[in-house]
Amino acid sequence: MRNLGAGRRRSCAGTAAFVALLVTLTVSPASGQASLQVPMQFDFLNPGARSLAVGSAFIGLADDATSAFTNPAGLILLTAPELSFDVRASEMESLFLSGGRLSGPVSNLGIDRSLGVTYGDSPATHTGLSYLSFVYPWKNFRIAGYRHEFVRLEQSFEADGVFQGEGSRELALRARRDMSITAYGAATAYRYKKLSVGATFALYQSKLDAEFDRFFSPDLFERATFAPDTRIGRAVQTADELSLGFNIGGLYAVRDDPQKRVDLIQVGAVYRKGADFEFEAFEGDINAPVTRDNTFSVPDAAGAGVAVRIARTATLTGEITRVNYKSLLDGYVRAQAGNLGKFENFTVDNGTELHAGAEYILNITASPKLRIGVWHDPDHAVRYEAPADPDFFDQRFAAYLPARGAVTHFTFGGGVSIRQLEINAGFDLSSRTRVFSVSSIIRFIKL
C-alpha cells in the first residue's frame, strides 16, 4: 500500500454531523459483477470556532453570523451588521483496504504471507478559509449572505489488492478523488414576539473528479508494479453541478429576563435539505467502459437545541440532531451496487447525534470566554453485512466497509472581544479526527 501524498480535506459548517459515504465503481448489467468500493467519509461540522468549541451544540444558541447556516432564525439576535469568517485546519482518518488475505490458505509466496487484511490510511487534511458571511439587520428582518465550503477533500492511494481462496487476488488499485461542495447562501430571519423564524436558500456548487485504475500484478503473489501496460480497468466519476438546498429554522425565547438568575432559556429547531447533484461516470475494462451516471445526495438533517444562560456569564447548550444517512443508499449506493444482487447487504443507519457544551465569560477586560463541549457521533458509515456463507464479493465488500463504531468528540476553545472584534479558537478531537478553527467576527456598531 502506498499513500500517494496526503489526502486533503476541508469541511465547513453544517449539521455537526459525520457522514460516511461510499464511492463505488459499478456493475455490469451484462455480467452482474460488482466492483470496488472506496469508502469516503467526511463530516459536516458547523462553521465557526465558537460553535466548534461548545461541541457544535449551536442550534439553540445561534447568536452570531454563523447561524446563517446553523440556524437562520438566530440571525434575528444580531442587532448590528456583522462580518464573520472562519479558517479551519483539519485532519481526518480515511481507511481503505490495502492488502492481505481474506480467505484460503496462505501460499507464503511474495506478499502472501499471512491471513488477515491490512488497512491503509489516506488522511484527509486541509487548511483554508471555510466560511465567510455578512449579516445586515433591517427592522424586524435580518438578511445574510455567506459562502461555505461544505466539503472539500483530496485523496489518493495505492492498494495491492487482497488474496482470497487458493488462487484469487483482487486487482491492485490506484485511486485519486477530489471532491468539493461549496454553498453560496442567502438567509433571512424575522421575529414575531418571542418567536423567530429564518430560512436559507443555498446554491451548491458540487465538483467531483475521481479516477480509479485497476492493475494486474505480473507475478500473482508479488507487489503490483502499477506499470502502464498492466492497467486493465478504469473508473472515472466527474461532476460540476449546481443545485439548490435550503435550511429553515426557528428560535423561541422561553425566558429572556435580565432580572432572573436564569435570564435566558432559548430553544431552537432546524431542518436542512441537502443538495442533490448528478455525476457522470463510467467504469469497467479499459476497452469496454460502461456508463454509470448517477445522483449524489447529501443527507438531510433535522435538529433541536436548547441554550440556558445563567447570570449572564455562563451558558449551557444542548442539541440533538437526526441525520438521514439512508438517503445515500437509495441514490448513490443502490446505483453502484447495480444488479449484483447484493444491494440488500449494504446498509447504513440514520444517525442521532447528541451535543452538549458550555461557555463561561470572565468578567475582566476583553471578556475572555472559555468553552468546552462533547458530542456523540454514531456509527454512520455505510457498511456491508455479509451473509453466513459469503462468496468472494461478500468477503471483499465486508472488508471494504466494516462497521466502524461510534466516536466521542471532545471540544474546547476560547475567545476574546476587543471593541468590535471578536476572535475565537476551537478544537474538536476524537480518535479519528482533529479539527482546529480560528474565526473572527467584526461587529459594525458604534461604541
Place this chain on the structure above:
Amino acid sequence: MTPMLRLALVATLIFGAGCNSSSSDSPTAPTAVNNDTVSPIAATSSTSSTTTAPAGIRSAVSLPFDAVSGPTAVTFPPRDQALRFRQDLEVYYRDVFRRGASQSFVDIEGTIVWTQEYLRYRVNGCGHTDAVARVMAQIDGSTNTAACSSQSTPFPPRNEPFAFRQSLEAKYRDGLGSGVSSTFVDQEGDIVWTTEYLRYRTTGCSHDEANAKVREQLGGAAASAGCAPPPPDPVVASFIMTQGNGGTVTNVCNVNSGNCVLDGSQSSGPGGITSYQWTTRRFRANGVNENRTFSGRTVTLGPDCTSGVNANTQERFDVTLTVRNGAGASDTLLRTLSLARAGCGT
C-alpha cells in the same frame, strides 16, 4: 606370494567376477574427480636403488584379470589391463625417468589388485578407514566384497590412497610375511599413477587412452577430466503466453482483451519435439479447481477456457507443458500464470 595371499587374491577375483555380473548393467561415472588427487611429486620422488625379484608375480598374472569385484556404481577395468598399465609404468620409470630399482613388500599384482579394490570401495560410497579395513579383510580371507553404496562418489584426495598404499606395504610385510620385490616405481608413483589410470578408466577412457593420458601427465601435462562423451542435448520444455495482435508476451491474460495463446515452440530437444501435452489448472473463486488438457504446439485460450473470472480479480492459472522428442526423452515445465478481469466489462 604367500599361500594365504594367493588365496585372498583368488577369492577376490572369483567373487568379484560373480558380483560384477549383477551390477555391470548400469555403470555410472564418478561424479567428480579432484585434480588434487594427482601428485606431481610422484613422478619426481626418489626411490631406493635396491632391486629384488618380485615374489609370486607369475602366479598372480595367471589369474583371470577380467574380473571386477563387488556390486558397484562405478565399473572398473579388467585387471589384466590394469596390470599391463602397471608393468608399462615400471618400464617408463626405468627407461624414461631412469629410476633405480627399489624394494617393496607388495609385488605388482598385489598393488594393482588391492589398490583397485580400495578405490572401488572409495568411489562406491566407502570412507577411507572403511575401505582400508575391507581390503585388509579380503587379504585375510573375507569373501565380503560388497560396496558401501550404489551411488558413486568422487575419487579420494591423494593422501588417502597413499596412506592405504603404506598400510598395504605394512600388511604384506608384517601380516603376510611377504618377501621384498624389486620395483622401479616408488610407493608414491605407484599409488598416484595407478589411481589416475583407474580414474581415466572409470570416466570413459579405454586402456590405451588412459595409458596415454597418464603418460602425458608423466610428461608434465595437467590432468584431464576423462574421456566420457558430452551428454546429449537435453529435451527442454519452454513456453510463453501471448495476447493481442502483436503477440505481446505476458504472464497475465486479460480475458476482456481477446484470446491468449500458449506457445511451446521454444521447446527444444535432439531430433526436435514431436509431442506437446498441456495441462491447465484454474483456481476458481468457487473453490472448484478446473483442470483441462490440450495437445499441440500452441493452444488458444478462448472464452471456453477463461470465462467466469470474477470482476477486478486476478486468478491463478497453472500451466504445465510436457514435451517429448522422437527418442522418447521428455521434459516438463510448470508455470504459474494468471487470468485477470477488470470492472464489469463485457
